[in-house]
Amino acid sequence: MNRLTTLTPLIRSGFRWVVPSLTRSFHVTQTCRADVKVIESIKDLRAWRRDQMLNSKTVGLVPTMGALHNGHLSLVQSSLEQNDNTVVSIFVNPSQFAPHEDLSNYPRTLETDIAALKSLDSPNPITVFMPPVSEMYPSGISLEVSKQVGAFVEVKGLSEQLEGSIRPHFFRGVATVVTKLINAVGPERIYFGQKDIQQVVVIKRMVKDLLMPTEVVMNPTVREENSLAMSSRNTYLSQDSRSNSNILYKALATGEKLYKSGVSSRNDILSAINAVLEPFATSADGFHIDVEYISISDKITLKEVDKVNPGSGAIISAAIRVPNKEQKQTRIIDNILLD
Ligand code: AMP
Secondary structure, eight states: OHHHHHHHHHHHHTSSOHHHHHHHHHHHOOBBOOOOOEEOOOOHHHHHHHHHHHOOOOEEEEEEESSSOHHHHHHHHHHHHHSSSHHHHHOGGGGGOOSSTTTTTTOHHHHHHHHHHHSBBBBBBBBOOOOHHHHOOOTTOSGGGGGGSSSOOOOOOTSTTTHHHHTTTHHHHHHHHHHHHHHHHSSEEEEEEEHHHHHHHHHHHHHHHTTOOOEEEEOOOBBOOSSSSGGGGGSSSHHHHHHHHHHHHHHHHHHHHHTTTTTBHHHHHHHHHHHHHHHHOOSSSSSSOOOEEEEOOOTOOOOBBBBBEEEEEEEEEEEEEEEEOOOOOOOOEEEEEEE
């Protein structure tokens, strides 16, 4: 059983973490609740960071928008293991939402988030950075890009396709807020989930091109029991929709299986994925989905590939809209990395 599979039941049963070296040698479980403190201003964060620097302490950063689930907590756990200190930012970033999107309804569960972090077992402390919008956007922020003023970061060539084709200014918002967080925290390492694979590709390029002194670490996607990728937005789904939405992962896994059997043609892999999704896309009632895109793209350039070459591999990814509790639709995304 790998580390992530063991994490889920541990977190469910009160966020206890088994220290691996101790369990291996002495068969005991050590629980040591992480010390959690909250900082809200950049000024206080910088003062705290200066102390860490003077004491030669390393810092890992886990950027989140809160409504924490096991996917987030797996990133925090990695950071706790690899750094002396961990900063978890909880900030619902306005600039990555379009005016018609769910900024005002986005789930905000601060108390449970802090409780979840406090329940992680680690000798290393966690600093929750929870700035108000005015700290992060001192020149103000409009959701309408044409009305925005001030400095923004764009990563060209990687932000327009896939998620960017549906959410045109999304990665500009993400790159901007991650730049601000890196500037404010100065982390040795910054942690992201494979669930949002395009985000990882965009941020890796940004860090490289803008000479940012931090290492980008990607953790695998954490899934619900039925394989649906965990997401804060899964709370929008009805129970029925939540159980059926694993069809997205099943479809991508069918493509992966075909590739592993020796098939490398884009068209063949896409057809196999489509064949799984199609019945739900054409059904008139019940669990009806709309497919936004299915992609087989290069891992670095995110350009679509005609053939998957073993060794270079590819990303197979897709976005679909599924029914939600309000008789509307919620977007879900997922991906699998081919080697
Ligand atoms: P969010 O709060 O949605 O902005 O996500 C914060 C971080 O958690 C991002 O790096 C996401 O990719 C990561 N994340 C979200 N869901 C998952 C998941 N199911 N497994 C692993 N990482 C995740």
